[in-house]
Amino acid sequence: MHVFFSRRTLLVSGLLLWSQPLLAATDPNWQIIRQRGFIRVGVDPMVGPPYFFRSDGRNVGFEFEILEAIAQKLQIRLEFVETPWPEQIEALVAQKVDLIFNGHEKPTRTPACQGTLPYYISSQWLLIGANKRPPKSFFGLAGWRVGVVIDSGGWALMRAFNAQRGNTVHLAGFQNLADLLAQLEKGKLDAVVLDTPIAVWQARQHPNSFRLAFKPLLSVPLVGLVRLQDNSLKDQLDDAIAQLWKSGQIQRILKRWSLWNDLQRQP
Template identity: 30%
Template sequence: MTARRRDVWQWLPRPMRRFALLCALAAMVAVGGVALRTYGGLAGADPTWERIHREGQLRVGMDASFPPFEVVDGDGRFVGFDVDLATALAERWGVGVRFVDVHFDGLYDALQADKFDLIISALPYDRTMTRDVAYSVSYYDAGELLLVPAGANTASIADLDGGVCGVELGSTAHQLVRQVVRDRGLAIEVVAAREAEELPEQLLSGALDGIVCDSLTAHDWMGRWPDLQVVGPPLTSDPYVIAARPDSPELLQQVNLALREWRTSGYLEELQARWFGGS
C-alpha cells in the first residue's frame, strides 16, 4: 500500500503536488484547531464547581449581622432569608453547605482569597466591581416603595399631589420624595419623622396619605399592619445579587438557573413571606 501511494504521488504533475500538499496542511491545521479549542474548553472548566462536587460542600460567605437576611441565633445557627436561599442551592446540587461569617467590608477580599465560593449576604449590585467579581441575576429588590392604606384610591406617587407623604428623616426615601416633588412640580407636603415606626400609625389615622420607604421596611410593616399595601411600580431599584469569582462560570450559570426557576415557581416569594412578612 505504501508503494502504491508513492507511485501515485510520483505521477502527479508538480502543480497538483503543491495543491495536494496545501490541502493536507490545511487539514492538519483544522484538526489542530479543533483539538486546541477542545483543550481550551477543558482548561477553561470551572474549578470551583468541580471542587464543590468533589468535596460535597458549598462554602458561602456572609455578614451574619443583618436580620432578617442573615444572623446567628442564640444556638449559634445561621438563620435568615439568605441562609435559606444558600441551603436550597446546596440541596439542589446534592451537597452540604458551610457558612463563613465575614464583616461586610471584607466579603469581596475573602471571596478573591478563596475563603468561600459565593457571597450571599444582601449584597447590592455594584457596577464598579464587575471586573473583579461575577454577579448573578437579582433575587430581591430593596428599592423604595409607596405604602398607602388598603383600599385607598392611590395608584402612584403622583396621586399624592395635594396630600401628605411621610418619610424617615434623612433616609433615601426622604431625599427621593423631595427630588420627585421638585422635578415633577407636585404639591406634596413631606413629613419627615425622626422615628420611622411612628409613620404606619399616622398613615392609618389619616394624618398621612402615603409613606415612601425601602422594600424591606415596607414588607415588615405590612406584616405588622395588615391594613397597609404597596401600590404602583417601585420608585427606585436596588437589586440584591449573589457574587462569584470570574473563574466560576458554571457555578454562576447554575445559580442563575435556580434563581430564575424559583422566581417563576414562587419560591422566592415564599422566602420573602417567611422572613419579611406582608405580601
C-alpha cells in the same frame, strides 16, 4: 433566559467523545468547592428579617431558604461566614468567602465581582400608619412628611421625585431603620419608603401600627455575587437558580414570605 450546561460532541480518530461540561474548563473554582464539600457564603444576620436572620438559635429568612434550595440542587453543603454587609464585597475579593447572597444588586461599579441570575425582584414600597388614609396616587404625597433611610433605594427614589416635582415632599433622612419606624409609629412622619421585603415584613408583624400603600415601585433584581474570575461557580449557581424558577420552588418560597408579586419573573 434559561441556563443549561452544554456538551460538545467531538469527533476524534473516528470516535465520538463527549467532553466535560464547558464550565469545568474555564476555571478550577467549582472543582475546588466540590472537593471541599461546602461553599462559603458571606451573610450578615444583622441585615435582619426577612432576608437572612437568626430566630430561636437557627437561620431563617427567604434568602436562607433559597440558598438551601440551591445547595440541594448542587448537592453541596453551606458554610455561613458572618460578614458585616459593608465589608462583604471586600471579603469576596479577598477569597474569604465564595459567594455573597445578602440583598445585593447586580454590580455596576465593582469590576472585581459578577452577579448570578436574579433570585428575587426587589422594589420600594410606601408604608403608612395603620389609621392613615393613603393619598389617591403617588403624586398625592405633596406636602407629606416622608422618611427614608439615607443612601437606600427609597432615598434615591424620593430625591428624584422631589427633583422633578419641585421638592413638594418633606423628605427626612435617617441613619437606621429603627429610628425611622419609631418616628412613623409616633405620627411624626406620614409615610416611609422601604425596600419591599422590609415593608412587607413590618406591615405583617405590626398590623395595628403600619400598612402598605400603592403598589411596589422601582424594581431592582437581587443577585448572588461571585468573583469575576469564578465563571464555573457562577454557571453552576445560574443553572440551579434557573431550575428553581422553572420548578416553581422560588415562587413557593416567596409566597411563604408574602413576597410574591407581579414583578417576579423567571430569568
